[in-house]
Amino acid sequence: xxxxxxxxxxxxxxxxxxxxxxxxxxxxxxxxxxxxxxxxxxxxxxxxxxxxxxxxxxxxxxxxxxxxxxxxxxxxxxxxxxxxxxxxxxxxxxxxxxxxxxxxxxxxxxxxxxxxxxxxxxxxxxxxxxxxxxxxxxxxxxxxxxxxxxxxxxxxxxxxxxxxxxxxxxxxxxxxxxxxxxxxxxxxxxxxxxxxxxxxxxxxxxxxxxxxxxxxxxxxxxxxxxxxxxxxxxxxxxxxxxxxxxxxxxxxxxxxxxxxxxxxxxxxxxxxxxxxxxxxxxxxxxxxxxxxxxxxxxxxxxxxxxxxxxxxxxxxxxxxxxxxxxxxxxxxxxxxxxxxxxxxxxxxxxxxxxxxxxxxxxxxxxxxxxxxxxxxxxxxxxxxxxxxxxxxxxxxxxxxxxxxxxxxxxxxxxxxxxxxxxxxxxxxxxxxxxxxxxxxxxxxxxxxxxxxxxxxxxxxxxxxxxxxxxxxxxxxxxxxxxxxxxxxxxxxxxxxxxxxxxxxxxxxxxxxxxxxxxxxxxxxxxxxxxxxxxxxxxxxxxxxxxxxxxxxxxxxx
Numbered sequence: 001x002x003x004x005x006x007x008x009x010x011x012x013x014x015x016x017x018x019x020x021x022x023x024x025x026x027x028x029x030x031x032x033x034x035x036x037x038x039x040x041x042x043x044x045x046x047x048x049x050x051x052x053x054x055x056x057x058x059x060x061x062x063x064x065x066x067x068x069x070x071x072x073x074x075x076x077x078x079x080x081x082x083x084x085x086x087x088x089x090x091x092x093x094x095x096x097x098x099x100x101x102x103x104x105x106x107x108x109x110x111x112x113x114x115x116x117x118x119x120x121x122x123x124x125x126x127x128x129x130x131x132x133x134x135x136x137x138x139x140x141x142x143x144x145x146x147x148x149x150x151x152x153x154x155x156x157x158x159x160x161x162x163x164x165x166x167x168x169x170x171x172x173x174x175x176x177x178x179x180x181x182x183x184x185x186x187x188x189x190x191x192x193x194x195x196x197x198x199x200x201x202x203x204x205x206x207x208x209x210x211x212x213x214x215x216x217x218x219x220x221x222x223x224x225x226x227x228x229x230x231x232x233x234x235x236x237x238x239x240x241x242x243x244x245x246x247x248x249x250x251x252x253x254x255x256x257x258x259x260x261x262x263x264x265x266x267x268x269x270x271x272x273x274x275x276x277x278x279x280x281x282x283x284x285x286x287x288x289x290x291x292x293x294x295x296x297x298x299x300x301x302x303x304x305x306x307x308x309x310x311x312x313x314x315x316x317x318x319x320x321x322x323x324x325x326x327x328x329x330x331x332x333x334x335x336x337x338x339x340x341x342x343x344x345x346x347x348x349x350x351x352x353x354x355x356x357x358x359x360x361x362x363x364x365x366x367x368x369x370x371x372x373x374x375x376x377x378x379x380x381x382x383x384x385x386x387x388x389x390x391x392x393x394x395x396x397x398x399x400x401x402x403x404x405x406x407x408x409x410x411x412x413x414x415x416x417x418x419x420x421x422x423x424x425x426x427x428x429x430x431x432x433x434x435x436x437x438x439x440x441x442x443x444x445x446x447x448x449x450x451x452x453x454x455x456x457x458x459x460x461x462x463x464x465x466x467x468x469x470x471x472x473x474x475x476x477x478x479x480x481x482x483x484x485x486x487x488x489x490x491x492x493x494x495x496x497x498x499x500x501x502x503x504x505x506x507x508x509x510x511x512x513x514x515x516x517x518x519x520x521x522x523x524x525x526x527x528x529x530x531x532x533x534x535x536x537x538x539x540x541x542x543x544x545x546x547x548x549x550x551x552x553x554x555x556x557x
Contacts (some may be wrong), residue, residue, distance in 0.1 A: 009317040009508065010301045011448045014258055015058070021090040027253050028060035028225050032093070036066050036199075037073035039287040039294040040085045042329075043270035046263040049312040051228060052091040061094035063222055068100050069214045071198040079199070081287070085295040089305045095222075099214045100200050102221050106209050107161065109217065109247050110172060110190055114153045118246060119190060120146055121156040121286075123170045126189075133178075139184045140178035154449035160193055163206035164170070167193045172207075176242060186238045188212060216240040219255040220247060228253050231321060232260040261318040266326045266484035268293035274487060274494060283498055284480075288533070290545050291480040291502050300530030301477065302522055302547030307336040323485065330548050337547065339520040342370050345382065345415065345462045346510035348474045350389035350527060353424060353436045354464060355420060358386040363467070367447065372522075382511050384417055387466040389509050393526075394461050395436055397425065404459040412459035415526065419444040419457055461525045469509035471532065472526070473543045475534065514542065522547070 008016065019025055030051045034040060040048075057061035064086065072154050076407070085094065113119040120143045122129065132141040159165065172191040180186055190213040197203050219227045225242075240257045242297070243282070248254055264270060270293065278284050288296035298495055311332035315324055345368075363385050371377035394405040406412045411421045418440045426435040443452035479499055486497040510525075517533045525531050529550045534543040 010319060011054070011226075011228060011258060011260060012057070013247065014256075015054070018225070018256070023225065025058065025060075028054075028058050029063070029094075029223055030060060030226060030228070031056050031063040031065050031219065031222065031255075033067050033218075034063045034073065034082050035070070035073075035211075036068055036076055036078040036082060037070065038272035038276060039081050039292075039296055041270050041272070041275065041295065042265055042268055042293045042298065043263050043306050045089070045295065046312055046315065047228070047230070048086060048089060048091065049309055050260065052086075052093075053347055053525070054226075054228075060225075062091075062269060063095045063097050063224070064093035065099065065218060065222065067198065067211065067215055067218070068098050068198070069209050069211055071194065071196040071208065074199055076199050081296060085299075088295070089308065094265065097218075097222065099209075099218045100198060102214070102271050103205060103209070103217055105221065106217055108213060110209075113174070113246055114150050114157060114172075116246075117150060117175065119153070119172055119174050120148055121151075121153040121160070121170055122146075122173050122187075122189075123156075125168060125207075126171070127386075129171075129173075133183060136181045136183060140440075142178050143187065146175060146187070153209075154225065157191075160191070160207050163195060165193055167195055169193060174213075174243075176239075182235060182238055184212070184236050185242070188239060189465070212236055212239055213243060214245050216255065218246060219257075220244060220252075223253045224255045225253055227257040227419055229257065229259055231259045231319075232262070233257070234259045249385060259319075261321040263312075263315060263324060264321065264485075265293070265324045265329060267479040267481050267486075268326065269481070269487050269494060271487065277495070278480075281433065281495075283495070290475070290477055293480075299520070301336060301545055302337075302520070302530060303333050304336050304340065304522065306340075307333040310336065326479070327552060330552060333534055333548050334550075335553065337522050337524065339373050340371075341501055341524040341530055342377070342517070343368075343372070343457040343524045343526050344511055344514060345464055346472065346474075346508055346525040346528065346531075347389045347391055347462070347464050347516070348476075348506050348508040348525070349392045350464075351392040351436060353388045353390050353395075353396065353420075353438055353463070355386050355388070355435070355438050355440045356423070357439045360386055362386055366416050366445075366546075380513060382416065382513070383465045383468040385465045385467045387462045388414070389466055389469060390436070390461055390463050392433075395422065395433070405461060406438075406459065410459075412455045412461050413444075413446070413457050415462050416446050417463070418442070418446070419452070419455065462528075464509045464511055467511075468512050470512050470514055470542065472508050472510045472514070473541060474506045474508045474531070475543065475545045476506065477546055478502045478504075507557065510542075510544075514544075517542070519528070522551070 032051045083318050115342050122143045134140045171189045173187045177183045178186050191207045194208045290301040365381040367379050396407050399407040420438040420440045424437045425433050443450045480502050481497045482499045483497045489495040530547040531544040537543045
């Protein structure tokens with residue numbers, strides 16, 4: 001479907017209405033505003049694609065702004081990781097900005113609000129403040145400090161800034177409405193005392209703005225036209241607008257907050273706090289563990305930027321939250337990898353196969369295609385010799401008619417090579433097959449054009465020359481959790497559902513061309529699945545991660 005013919009989603013409809021009502025198109029500006037307190041996860045990909053996608057659609061700038069108002073949890077490591085994720089997804093931001101860039105301006109606006117009687121310093125504890133707010137069906141209780149003279153609040157606020165009081169001793173609150181059914185409007189805290197160094201401003205500040213105060217005002221400073229966020233902030237919108245009312249000046253763009261549904265994917269969690277726990281308790285090796293639902297984890301697993309963007313396109317922009325089946329994500333990954341992944345041969349559960357009538361010292365290099373889905377992908381040479389490795393599951397001594405792989409007395413074609421026939425086997429004391437002996441038809445070489453080469457057999461197997469085989473470590477990843485919604489049960493700890501078999505490591509062999517593989521480069525191990533070289537690889541030991549299986553029964557509706 002052409003871009004012009006696609007129906008507009010509800011956010012695009014809002015933008016089109018604003019443009020029709022007089023908002024100049026050149027005033028459109030969007031932003032992606034992550035808090036640098038962890039790595040971005042699969043849920044963030046939706047917000048990224050929505051904001052940057054709108055930027056691309058309307059040729060409008062998109063800011064990357066870090067909402068860094070909590071020095072207790074924020075680190076430069078997370079800033080760097082977020083930037084790397086956005087770059088990897090293929091998006092370009094207009095400006096790199098920080099809420100901390102605006103701390104001076106936010107403080108000045110807060111002082112002005114105190115002067116105007118719209119904010120006050122409260123000396124109560126956070127517990128007392130929470131208790132006085134009551135609930136949506138009961139009027140809140142006003143603070144005993146709510147109507148203190150502005151001069152007192154100005155003095156105390158300045159002393160808070162200078163670090164004269166202990167953490168928790170007092171806070172600055174907006175004076176709004178303690179009877180509002182919206183709890184966010186019951187005199188929210190604007191500043192708290194926090195004597196912690198900030199990753200950018202150092203020890204300059206002893207007070208820090210709360211998210212609700214800093215976020216909307218940062219949007220206004222940057223002249224963001226549409227502030228798009230997840231549904232959890234819908235009840236915060238009246239406060240967002242009230243704060244904006246205090247600073248808005250005519251002839252400037254008045255930013256508009258609108259909300260879309262968060263994206264939840266089955267068998268994944270999207271809570272930074274819970275992801276942090278997985279890291280802290282060594283369930284995973286780090287934020288970029290290939291089992292993690294972080295963007296860096298998915299990148300390490302072998303997902304591609306195009307597959308994630310296509311997935312988000314399929315999910316769409318909704319107003320109601322729902323659970324997206326992980327199979328749709330895996331379908332999108334598989335679909336893209338099928339187009340771009342180089343086909344190679346590797347064996348992950350090897351058993352030796354000896355072609356007894358092939359010359360003992362014989363060796364030849366055979367031609368095979370790199371990717372039949374790409375016309376210009378070309379071909380490469382792979383070595384063939386007397387001793388090979390094949391997959392253990394590809395051989396049975398006896399099998400029924402539906403087994404189209406190798407069995408005693410049966411024939412198969414070796415991919416891009418010859419037709420072989422299994423003759424006999426050797427076994428270990430435990431009855432496990434150690435060696436398969438076979439014969440080959442020298443005239444059946446693939447592509448040779450002989451009558452024998454055109455003979456049809458029902459099975460084709462992948463293989464690796466034992467003489468040329470490259471030893472590899474293969475990491476077979478499964479879902480990190482055993483249930484679709486591991487954090488849905490409020491009475492259960494999500495850690496109870498961690499899959500103890502989420503990682504299996506096996507030793508295999510690959511064709512020698514993989515010695516030149518680059519980290520992150522996608523491959524299809526023929527008849528097995530899609531894999532990518534992991535950064536743990538060394539010159540002595542190559543490590544490959546299975547990205548996704550080769551086939552799945554799932555098809556998007």
